[in-house]
Amino acid sequence: MAKKETITILDIARHTGLSKGTVDRVLHNRGEVSKKSHEKVMRAIEELGYEPNVYASLLARSQDLTVGLLVPAAEPGSFWELVSAGAGKTAGSVETFGLSPRLFTYDQYDIDSFRDACRQLLEARPAGVVIAPLFQEETNRFARELESGGIPYVFIDSKPDTIGHLAYFGMPPYQSGYLCADQLTGGQDIPSALIVRIRRDRDSRSDPTLNRRAGFMDYMEQYCPECPVFHLFIDPNDPAGIDRALDAWFRLHPDVRHIVMLNSRIHLLVPWLERHPDRRRRVVGFDNLRANMDALRRGTVTCLIAQHPEEQMRQAIEALADYILRKKLPENKDNFMHMDILTRFNVDYY
Amino acid sequence: MAKKETITILDIARHTGLSKGTVDRVLHNRGEVSKKSHEKVMRAIEELGYEPNVYASLLARSQDLTVGLLVPAAEPGSFWELVSAGAGKTAGSVETFGLSPRLFTYDQYDIDSFRDACRQLLEARPAGVVIAPLFQEETNRFARELESGGIPYVFIDSKPDTIGHLAYFGMPPYQSGYLCADQLTGGQDIPSALIVRIRRDRDSRSDPTLNRRAGFMDYMEQYCPECPVFHLFIDPNDPAGIDRALDAWFRLHPDVRHIVMLNSRIHLLVPWLERHPDRRRRVVGFDNLRANMDALRRGTVTCLIAQHPEEQMRQAIEALADYILRKKLPENKDNFMHMDILTRFNVDYY
DNA sequence: ATGAAAGCGCTAACAA
DNA sequence: TTGTTAGCGCTTTCAT
Numbered sequence: 001m002a003k004k005e006t007i008t009i010l011d012i013a014r015h016t017g018l019s020k021g022t023v024d025r026v027l028h029n030r031g032e033v034s035k036k037s038h039e040k041v042m043r044a045i046e047e048l049g050y051e052p053n054v055y056a057s058l059l060a061r062s063q064d065l066t067v068g069l070l071v072p073a074a075e076p077g078s079f080w081e082l083v084s085a086g087a088g089k090t091a092g093s094v095e096t097f098g099l100s101p102r103l104f105t106y107d108q109y110d111i112d113s114f115r116d117a118c119r120q121l122l123e124a125r126p127a128g129v130v131i132a133p134l135f136q137e138e139t140n141r142f143a144r145e146l147e148s149g150g151i152p153y154v155f156i157d158s159k160p161d162t163i164g165h166l167a168y169f170g171m172p173p174y175q176s177g178y179l180c181a182d183q184l185t186g187g188q189d190i191p192s193a194l195i196v197r198i199r200r201d202r203d204s205r206s207d208p209t210l211n212r213r214a215g216f217m218d219y220m221e222q223y224c225p226e227c228p229v230f231h232l233f234i235d236p237n238d239p240a241g242i243d244r245a246l247d248a249w250f251r252l253h254p255d256v257r258h259i260v261m262l263n264s265r266i267h268l269l270v271p272w273l274e275r276h277p278d279r280r281r282r283v284v285g286f287d288n289l290r291a292n293m294d295a296l297r298r299g300t301v302t303c304l305i306a307q308h309p310e311e312q313m314r315q316a317i318e319a320l321a322d323y324i325l326r327k328k329l330p331e332n333k334d335n336f337m338h339m340d341i342l343t344r345f346n347v348d349y350y
Numbered sequence: 351m352a353k354k355e356t357i358t359i360l361d362i363a364r365h366t367g368l369s370k371g372t373v374d375r376v377l378h379n380r381g382e383v384s385k386k387s388h389e390k391v392m393r394a395i396e397e398l399g400y401e402p403n404v405y406a407s408l409l410a411r412s413q414d415l416t417v418g419l420l421v422p423a424a425e426p427g428s429f430w431e432l433v434s435a436g437a438g439k440t441a442g443s444v445e446t447f448g449l450s451p452r453l454f455t456y457d458q459y460d461i462d463s464f465r466d467a468c469r470q471l472l473e474a475r476p477a478g479v480v481i482a483p484l485f486q487e488e489t490n491r492f493a494r495e496l497e498s499g500g501i502p503y504v505f506i507d508s509k510p511d512t513i514g515h516l517a518y519f520g521m522p523p524y525q526s527g528y529l530c531a532d533q534l535t536g537g538q539d540i541p542s543a544l545i546v547r548i549r550r551d552r553d554s555r556s557d558p559t560l561n562r563r564a565g566f567m568d569y570m571e572q573y574c575p576e577c578p579v580f581h582l583f584i585d586p587n588d589p590a591g592i593d594r595a596l597d598a599w600f601r602l603h604p605d606v607r608h609i610v611m612l613n614s615r616i617h618l619l620v621p622w623l624e625r626h627p628d629r630r631r632r633v634v635g636f637d638n639l640r641a642n643m644d645a646l647r648r649g650t651v652t653c654l655i656a657q658h659p660e661e662q663m664r665q666a667i668e669a670l671a672d673y674i675l676r677k678k679l680p681e682n683k684d685n686f687m688h689m690d691i692l693t694r695f696n697v698d699y700y
Numbered sequence: 701a702t703g704a705a706a707g708c709g710c711t712a713a714c715a716a
Numbered sequence: 717t718t719g720t721t722a723g724c725g726c727t728t729t730c731a732t
Contacts, residue, residue: 055724056726058726179695339699359710371719372717374711406708411710
């Protein structure tokens with residue numbers, strides 16, 4: 001049977017005895033269609049195996065859809081800057097496809113600013129949203145709103161216990177701690193280790209390093225059960241204080257040579273470390289921040305575990321694009337990213 | 351001035367006093383256009399900043415362009431299988447964009463089969479070509495042909511000293527050897543090391559492990575100058591022979607605990623290694639082959655350096671797509687890929 | 701609630 | 717060598 005090979009809305013219009021207009025209406029459930037017609041169309045679509053033609057659609061619409069990106073404001077050189085940068089990396093596949101990603105930032109220490117950002121985002125009537133969530137409760141509330149508006153959303157970096165998201169892209173937190181410990185020890189028995197931690201004022205926020213720390217400790221428990229793990233708290237906004245803290249601490253523990261931070265801030269220790277060099281030290285941190293990579297190149301930091309936040313953002317946007325443009329669900333809802341090990345010998349090609 | 355914002359071929363037609371047809375002809379340099387018109391059109395395109403509308407083009411053409419992939423035939427579980435697999439990963443961004451990648455394979459040990467593949471590829475009138483080259487001379491010849499046909503091509507994995515390629519995606523070979531050495535030693539002084547090598551019959555082919563070995567040796571020279579580096583040659587097609595070779599060799603060198611292969615075949619050593627376990631051994635290899643990763647999980651292999659050949663293919667195809675569809679040149683001609691360090695603690699999330 | 705028709709920007713076949 | 721024109725499949729406005 002030499003039927004036409006691609007079936008179009010015209011085909012399904014004829015098949016149902018309706019018109020292209022009506023078919024289009026049900027395709028985009030934009031109302032004004034009788035229940036009967038709706039059903040007929042749906043059935044025809046099913047039977048004939050209709051698939052929309054993206055180009056035609058885009059051509060006809062000839063107006064970009066906006067994708068909202070809800071992300072903490074990025075201080076220069078910070079983790080969030082990398083995330084935001086990922087939005088640019090989708091150039092080829094997405095922007096030319098009629099989607100324009102648009103950033104909506106909020107202050108990660110101010111829940112009100114988060115609410116504001118949500119508000120603005122909604123007003124932009126986005127076709128989809130990417131969320132890097134920090135405030136659990138509030139994020140859940142926002143997710144509800146999106147759902148009731150039929151707007152698909154995907155999480156990156158961390159994920160509240162929502163259920164309605166299209167996808168999630170992030171590092172497996174527990175395993176990253178495990179991996180980190182293995183890199184710190186180098187697979188050997190080590191005599192002691194120090195975790196430097198950030199003193200957080202507002203612990204209400206989701207703490208992604210929590211699971212990571214659990215993974216780290218479990219590794220140590222299993223492979224270096226005799227090794228004491230110390231904790232030292234610092235204030236990221238007080239460089240001088242960090243110096244003093246390290247001075248004081250290492251006066252008491254001069255033999256500790258294995259140092260780790262489970263967040264992206266290992267660069268905070270670099271000034272002190274470089275003033276007190278020790279070739280036998282091993283220093284492990286997370287994330288490919290500029291300052292971290294520089295320290296890696298100089299040998300101050302031994303290795304970094306990178307999740308490539310730009311990639312998270314890129315993949316999130318592409319998943320959204322696939323869904324919006326082609327109604328294609330992502331293969332997996334939860335997508336755990338590579339954990340890349342960066343040393344000074346591969347950092348230049350990361 | 352409220353001019354129309356998007357300029358179309360109609361605009362440039364009017365601006366030059368020619369017609370859409372002619373403009374289209376020069377846009378696709380398909381001849382039948384006077385030199386004068388050609389120039390006028392080109393200038394207008396420049397002046398008005400015309401950018402083609404991909405959807406419209408695709409809609410109108412409504413027929414896929416084929417992209418030829420010239421790759422060595424993949425034995426199951428081999429390196430080249432991963433490369434070929436990469437062709438599938440472009441689903442979202444490319445296939446729906448009116449390009450259909452098509453594989454043309456050749457026997458990596460038979461130059462005639464390479465010539466055949468080239469022939470077939472050409473007959474398919476591809477809009478672009480991805481080449482994983484092994485035969486230097488012959489590849490150069492083929493590249494000439496493509497150029498004279500105006501067909502863009504990109505190299506992956508390795509690259510002959512051609513100049514006309516659109517782009518290249520591969521691992522930096524020398525540095526990968528360096529990195530590998532660092533992983534083998536763990537940054538420590540080691541007493542001795544063994545490189546297991548493949549005995550090649552036809553050394554006429556480009557040997558990508560050559561540079562890699564140079565990097566490896568240079569690292570050892572610099573960081574472990576006292577460490578002897580042994581070489582042992584094996585025949586990949588003779589498992590029993592490999593066993594015997596290892597037996598014999600390790601009888602003579604029972605203390606050597608650092609073992610490396612600079613190609614993707616570390617899995618060849620696994621049976622022997624697992625019959626002669628030694629917890630203090632370090633074994634380093636390349637590439638994320640199934641068999642390699644399994645050995646990694648079991649702890650037989652300490653670490654793998656992966657270049658993710660699927661990614662090379664994916665990026666190659668996308669670069670081609672960008673060029674064919676949007677006439678956009680890749681940012682960099684030579685693109686060196688990540689070198690990822692895989693251990694048993696991150697292999698499950700690679 | 702439904703249909704008719706005019707594009708969206710480009711391609712390709714046909715005329716001139 | 718160049719111009720004309722009929723689509724490609726979908727969206728959207730305006731009648732009905």
